[in-house]
Amino acid sequence: SGGARMAAGAGSAAGGRSFSFKVVLLGEGCVGKTSLVLRYCENKFNDKHITTLQASFLTKKLNIGGKRVNLAIWDTAGQERFHALGPIYYRDSNGAILVYDITDEDSFQKVKNWVKELRKMLGNEICLCIVGNKIDLEKERHVSVQEAETYAESVGAKHYHTSAKQNKGIEELFLDLCKRMIETAQVDERARGNGSSQSGIARRGVQIIDDEPQVQSSGGCCSSG
């Protein structure tokens, strides 16, 4: 049934349900994005014996209530100079995990910028998770719990507290995200079945990088006729 998977990620086999989701990992460098996924996929932290070659693209297979889920986690370069490349990464994502360091106010600010951009570019189709990492350093906290949670709620995102070091809150984070993505995918599917909302499908379909001149708009002639 692997072949039946669709680019949009919500493909379903005839009998059992099977989903494949793309999740991007966004956040400043050094907030612990890599540790988070390594902990989740390999259950390892700062281990000298980590055999994994890389932690930038990891996959995980889950079974949630009889629904098979293939999760592909895409890490992104967090340096400021690569910020402009974001859209290339998060295109066609089903979910985004926005990580900040609770001891670093700036990293939370970055998350806010990402949220704004994602909502603008992808609308409500994408499930957002805001994650305050490094709660093992609670004493040095610089971002208040109240502030973070209020903000998350205001933008329709869920907030999580995690510690990759102590393995806290990570399973919950991914499980919750998967459930929400399944929900979104099913709503999308139903809409598609009814034919009531074509926009969602069109938008979720394959998008080709459009880095060449757009004939429609640029050659004004073509649209006027």
Place this chain on the structure above:
Amino acid sequence: MFLSLTLFSLNRKKMNLKSERRGIHVDQSELLCKKGCGYYGNPAWQGFCSKCWREEYHKARQKQIQEDWELAERLQREEEEAYASSQNTQGAQSLTFSKFEEKKTNEKTRKVTTVKKFFTASSRTGAKKAEIQEAKAPSPSINRQASIETDRVSKEFIEFLKTYHKPGQDIYKQCKLFLDAMNHKRDLSIEEQSECAQDFYQNVAEKLQTRWKASFFFFSCPRALHWVTPQMLCVPVNEEIPEVSDMVVKAITDIIEMDSKRVPRDKLACITKCSKHIFNAIKITKNEPASADDFLPTLIYIVLKGNPPRLQSNIQYITRFCNPSRLMTGEDGYYFTNLCCAVAFIEKLDAQSLNLSQEDFDRFMTGQTSPKKQESDSFSPDVCLGVKQMYKNLDLLSQLNERQERIVNEAKKLEKDLIDWTDGITKEVQDIVEKYPLEIKPKNQALAAIDSENVENDKLPPPLQPQVYAG
């Protein structure tokens, strides 16, 4: 050949003077049917009413074909004259240009009909048509000679565009799309059609100047970024370690190899292989799994260092023809996305993205200085190990260079010695020959002299004669 030349220059003229050309209006007198039948004429029918137009159409088409040929020939003559004069005088450039200007005003009256001709789809022919080149013209009414001419010009235009790789293809595609669109719009009024044409010209001109500049630059001088060092990109690989530099070389080989593969899938496999080598290099250097923070800068560095052939085309090709699900979800898709990011980053590369001042960036860009010399001291010891190694290698190279020069000099000296020696020997031989000239006395004289010394020759008995006895 002449025709395409002429047409390019025509085109150029148009772009320069587009603002002038924008407002083409039909004269009031043209509102009534030209034939004077009393009905209103339509600009789309060259000022005739529908009935008269049908009658005139056939005649006019033949005439237009003739006119276009005359125009083309006249332009060729002028072009040749201009060329001849540019051979003779220095001021030819302005002379040629003023000639164009003059030509342009001369043609003003003609232009209206020419444009009409072109946009009345059924009658587009020869010069005008070829100007926006179209190999497979959908119009069936072109006469045979014109279409041969058009094909030839189209081919030349395509050849010309080939040298610009992707931008060239874009131009060709744009032209083709535009012509097709125009073909569908033959029912529009001339004003609207000419608006379209002008918009098209302007757009192409603008794009040539701005949008395509990046890719032109990226292809025409791809080595211009060779000076970017791993340090500028914060690449977390230490090429001092032999295994790492080995991996880097392998990664570069893989990314270069991509061009030779035909199927998108194979091309993707090359990207994946390259990525794996990069991960290995990072893992050996940092001793931990590579994150995207490490991977992307390294990939950018590899792309800059490897300068893979036709990278843009390959990416376009994969994007268009690869199975979308493979591109969007799989591991291969992730690496491909990173490669797209790397290329996007390189295309927009500026001083800020390399943490350089604008002055430094400009100086490196123009090749005035090399960052290696300038910055090697300012790096921390472990970072500049690579730079130091490079200096060592450079020293070795310069020593080798010196030695080679010495060898070359010695060889030249030896050659000279040899020549001198040969000359010396030759001279010596000649001297000796001159000093002791070879005298050869005649043979007979010598024999006579021996004989003549015998005083009593006469008294000797005569020599014996052989006698024959009959047996």
